[in-house]
Amino acid sequence: MTRRNLCALALVLVFFAGIAFGQAGKVPTLAYKAVEVWPMPAPSAIGAPGPWNFGQVSGVAVNSNGNILVLHRGAHPILEFASSGEFLRSWGEGLFSEGKVFTVDPQYQVEGRTIHSGVYGPAGCASCGAHSIRVDRQENIWVADASGHVIYKMDQRGQVIMQLGTKGISGTGQRTFNLPTDVAFAPNGDIYVSDGYANERIVRFSPAGKYLMEWGTRGSGPGEFTLPHNLAIDAQGRVYVTDRENQRIQVFDPNGKFLQEWPGIGGISALVMTNDQQLWAGDGLFDLEGNLLGKLPGPSGGAHGVAVADSGDIYLAQLSGSVRKFIKD
Numbered sequence: 001m002t003r004r005n006l007c008a009l010a011l012v013l014v015f016f017a018g019i020a021f022g023q024a025g026k027v028p029t030l031a032y033k034a035v036e037v038w039p040m041p042a043p044s045a046i047g048a049p050g051p052w053n054f055g056q057v058s059g060v061a062v063n064s065n066g067n068i069l070v071l072h073r074g075a076h077p078i079l080e081f082a083s084s085g086e087f088l089r090s091w092g093e094g095l096f097s098e099g100k101v102f103t104v105d106p107q108y109q110v111e112g113r114t115i116h117s118g119v120y121g122p123a124g125c126a127s128c129g130a131h132s133i134r135v136d137r138q139e140n141i142w143v144a145d146a147s148g149h150v151i152y153k154m155d156q157r158g159q160v161i162m163q164l165g166t167k168g169i170s171g172t173g174q175r176t177f178n179l180p181t182d183v184a185f186a187p188n189g190d191i192y193v194s195d196g197y198a199n200e201r202i203v204r205f206s207p208a209g210k211y212l213m214e215w216g217t218r219g220s221g222p223g224e225f226t227l228p229h230n231l232a233i234d235a236q237g238r239v240y241v242t243d244r245e246n247q248r249i250q251v252f253d254p255n256g257k258f259l260q261e262w263p264g265i266g267g268i269s270a271l272v273m274t275n276d277q278q279l280w281a282g283d284g285l286f287d288l289e290g291n292l293l294g295k296l297p298g299p300s301g302g303a304h305g306v307a308v309a310d311s312g313d314i315y316l317a318q319l320s321g322s323v324r325k326f327i328k329d
Contacts, residue, residue, distance in 0.1 A: 097129035099147025215256030
């Protein structure tokens with residue numbers, strides 16, 4: 001075979017490999033447009049519009065009324081807005097730990113141990129543990145306090161009615177987490193927690209909060225994690241996990257049996273399932289076979305959380321201190 005033929009064959013192989021991993025061609029831009037100002041400006045002391053001074057916005061969720069719940073690391077850590085951006089209420093003062101999760105400097109990392117830890121006290125920040133927020137089918141509000149090592153379930157008034165994990169105590173047992181990151185809900189009501197920064201496992205509980213099972217260990221093979229950061233569950237009960245440091249999504253059956261992985265998607269944090277069974281991962285929309293259907297216009301800014309309203313509106317939580325809203329164009 002001539003040199004020219006070899007080069008041509010190599011190009012063909014590269015082309016088809018790209019198709020196999022969904023990377024061939026330009027990724028379609030979805031028919032959405034960004035809302036320039038959201039939420040509505042806050043009223044100032046003189047009545048003029050003022051800015052919202054969010055801390056790091058770590059999560060966002062939508063309730064059945066179409067209102068938007070914003071979770072941020074600062075004063076009044078949980079805020080509720082109408083879809084128009086009108087402020088409705090806030091709560092959560094004193095709920096979250098002040099510990100701040102960070103990545104350990106490589107010179108202090110130990111082989112086989114977590115590369116994440118937390119700093120507390122003066123080195124932390126207000127509500128720094130605030131990590132993710134979700135709304136279940138019964139309209140309960142759930143939040144993950146990563147550095148507090150707990151998951152809280154609240155009623156619609158914001159009152160805590162269940163706690164998973166032991167506040168301020170890290171561990172690997174049935175009643176402890178170590179820097180948990182997210183929570184998701186199966187069709188039968190079972191609760192799944194990604195225990196996340198330090199334990200690299202998924203823990204399953206009954207609707208009443210009884211420990212049922214867990215899976216996962218540190219690594220890069222099937223069923224292994226290097227930071228299971230967010231969770232979503234489809235109508236069949238399959239569990240989708242953003243394995244952020246391994247830059248992939250892993251898919252499991254309800255009992256933790258590995259089904260497939262979607263490699264090479266980047267270090268995505270945010271994950272949410274739509275009512276029509278598609279998956280938003282950051283600013284990208286995927287079908288449930290791992291095919292990238294398109295992305296939102298413009299740069300995503302590294303979304304830490306994502307939510308979708310029944311109207312199709314998309315909300316991205318940005319650690320830079322903002323919420324970006326996209327509406328269908």
